[in-house]
Amino acid sequence: MLNDYLPIIILLVLATVLGFLVLIIGALFGPRRPTQRKAAPYESGMIPYGPGTRRISVRYYLVAVLFILFDIETVFFLPWAVVFRQLGWFALIEMLVFIGILLIGFVYVWKKGALEWE
Amino acid sequence: MPTVNDFLLILPEVVLLIWALLILLIDLWIPDTKKYYTAVLSAAGLVISAGCAFALLGRTGSAFSNMVVLDGFSSVLSILFLLSGLAAVALAYDYLKRNAAQRGEYYTLLLFSIAGMMLMASANDLIMVFLSLELLSIPLYILAGFFRPRLASEEAALKYFLLGAFSSAILLFGIAWIYGSTGHTDFPGIVASIDGGRANYLLLLIGAGLLLVGFGFKIGVFPFHMWVPDTYQGSPSSIGAFMTVATKAAGFAALLRVFLVLFPAEAPIMAGILWGLSAASMIFGNTVAIAQMNMKRLLAYSSIANAGYILMAFVPYGNPVIAQEAVSSALFYLLAYALTSFGAWAVMIALEPAESDGLLLQDFSGLGRKYPWLGAALLISMLSFIGVPLTMGFWGKFYLFKTAVDGSQIPLVLIGLLTSLVSAYYYLRIVMFAYFKPGEPQIQPGRWASVVAVICAAGIFVLSFIPTPVFQFAAQMIMGMK
Numbered sequence: 294m295l296n297d298y299l300p301i302i303i304l305l306v307l308a309t310v311l312g313f314l315v316l317i318i319g320a321l322f323g324p325r326r327p328t329q330r331k332a333a334p335y336e337s338g339m340i341p342y343g344p345g346t347r348r349i350s351v352r353y354y355l356v357a358v359l360f361i362l363f364d365i366e367t368v369f370f371l372p373w374a375v376v377f378r379q380l381g382w383f384a385l386i387e388m389l390v391f392i393g394i395l396l397i398g399f400v401y402v403w404k405k406g407a408l409e410w411e
Numbered sequence: 412m413p414t415v416n417d418f419l420l421i422l423p424e425v426v427l428l429i430w431a432l433l434i435l436l437i438d439l440w441i442p443d444t445k446k447y448y449t450a451v452l453s454a455a456g457l458v459i460s461a462g463c464a465f466a467l468l469g470r471t472g473s474a475f476s477n478m479v480v481l482d483g484f485s486s487v488l489s490i491l492f493l494l495s496g497l498a499a500v501a502l503a504y505d506y507l508k509r510n511a512a513q514r515g516e517y518y519t520l521l522l523f524s525i526a527g528m529m530l531m532a533s534a535n536d537l538i539m540v541f542l543s544l545e546l547l548s549i550p551l552y553i554l555a556g557f558f559r560p561r562l563a564s565e566e567a568a569l570k571y572f573l574l575g576a577f578s579s580a581i582l583l584f585g586i587a588w589i590y591g592s593t594g595h596t597d598f599p600g601i602v603a604s605i606d607g608g609r610a611n612y613l614l615l616l617i618g619a620g621l622l623l624v625g626f627g628f629k630i631g632v633f634p635f636h637m638w639v640p641d642t643y644q645g646s647p648s649s650i651g652a653f654m655t656v657a658t659k660a661a662g663f664a665a666l667l668r669v670f671l672v673l674f675p676a677e678a679p680i681m682a683g684i685l686w687g688l689s690a691a692s693m694i695f696g697n698t699v700a701i702a703q704m705n706m707k708r709l710l711a712y713s714s715i716a717n718a719g720y721i722l723m724a725f726v727p728y729g730n731p732v733i734a735q736e737a738v739s740s741a742l743f744y745l746l747a748y749a750l751t752s753f754g755a756w757a758v759m760i761a762l763e764p765a766e767s768d769g770l771l772l773q774d775f776s777g778l779g780r781k782y783p784w785l786g787a788a789l790l791i792s793m794l795s796f797i798g799v800p801l802t803m804g805f806w807g808k809f810y811l812f813k814t815a816v817d818g819s820q821i822p823l824v825l826i827g828l829l830t831s832l833v834s835a836y837y838y839l840r841i842v843m844f845a846y847f848k849p850g851e852p853q854i855q856p857g858r859w860a861s862v863v864a865v866i867c868a869a870g871i872f873v874l875s876f877i878p879t880p881v882f883q884f885a886a887q888m889i890m891g892m893k
Contacts (some may be wrong), residue, residue: 385414397432404439 430456431522438515453518483888485533505857568647582625588618629662652756678729685741692719707769727818740810747807754792755868
């Protein structure tokens, strides 16, 4: 059984060695001409401003939590959709129940005003 | 594919969950001044669910491809959880109003937590054990911090959450070891694998040990008790009362079933560990409680000691005859403890002013003279806690000690007896303050807490006279358990 894992181990070792090898070769033989812009931290192509540990509005956390909650929903949809034909009506009802529970949560969040920014 | 019969067997849980969702929705349109409706609605849901549980009493069977089983053990515990929920609703109503924390989420979360406990008592698959543990814990993490932004409440919630998450992870790790050993997570599959000699004994033993740590956290026995005093003190008192009773009972439900069904072969090694946990909890809980002047902390340490007593009967669980006796005496003791503990907490909640984190023992001074009924309820609860002969607590301890003696655990019984004597000191000190010291305690507005206190005291009083039928009922109920 362990033999099945041998290719994976070989791949892991090769990938690690290759990764380090490329870095080492680059550091040894590559030219190095740093400019101020090259040495700056990368921030999605924008010119970075301010310190790295800015304070973030606490409201983002609420939005992030809600996003995760309703995002996970999509994760459950995917395997359901794949085997939907085999499971038939039962799966449809099951998913409707699931969506119903989520909808109750959504109504709750909405009515409580968690979706309002101000 | 599930059939109608599957849903019928978990009808109380289904009713409770649907009810909780509806209350969550309805509560949005109930104005803050009329939260009375939410409390009444949730109590109605608990009563209906309890009605379903009563109707199913005596039925057995398994549902959802052996994920859950219904038997006497789970039925009796379900009813205990539902009644604890009713008590927690009654204790909370006036108390939340007093503390300006009248939010309907309290009731919804409570109902979700109870549904998790009920599923935990009937879980027949380790995955189900884990899921129901999470379903019961996550609402409780929120409820412990329900008095946000009060600092003590937030501290309680954070401590409970961090340690709870950690212990859940350990439990899950244990499940992984057992799956690695046997290739199954369902109880029948694991048992078949062990009986067929296909299971790796060492892996199984490690798994059993990790599960014991996870459950030990939930029931709050000695080395896993660190969160107990702070969490009980900082949480709303009604939740503290609910946790001492229901959460503990749910942890024991899972512990008893998992160990009885899955690990009889590990009994010789596990017995030693259980012995140590039990003895340490009894000694630690009872001695540290002496130093407590805050009633909530005192009850927290007393709950650690009581977990030790229940664990005592379970030490010789490897012997099938004694195991039956141990489970029925544990059930009996849980019932006695539920009444006693709710009685004591209810008296305290009736007197507890807003914004306090638990009464001091001195605050009970003069209670017996000024409020005879409440004083009597406190007296009966304390006597039952000590185990004064012919009270419910006495019979509970009697059956536990008898089981331990039958399992030839004489030294453990001696520790239990001696620590019970020690406990008399701090329980009686409360009685001393209530009856022999002058003072002017003041019942806070709202009478529900007093009602709960008197009902619990009356329950202890009545059941003290008929312990044998109650014990026989418990014994008969768990006959079909396996």
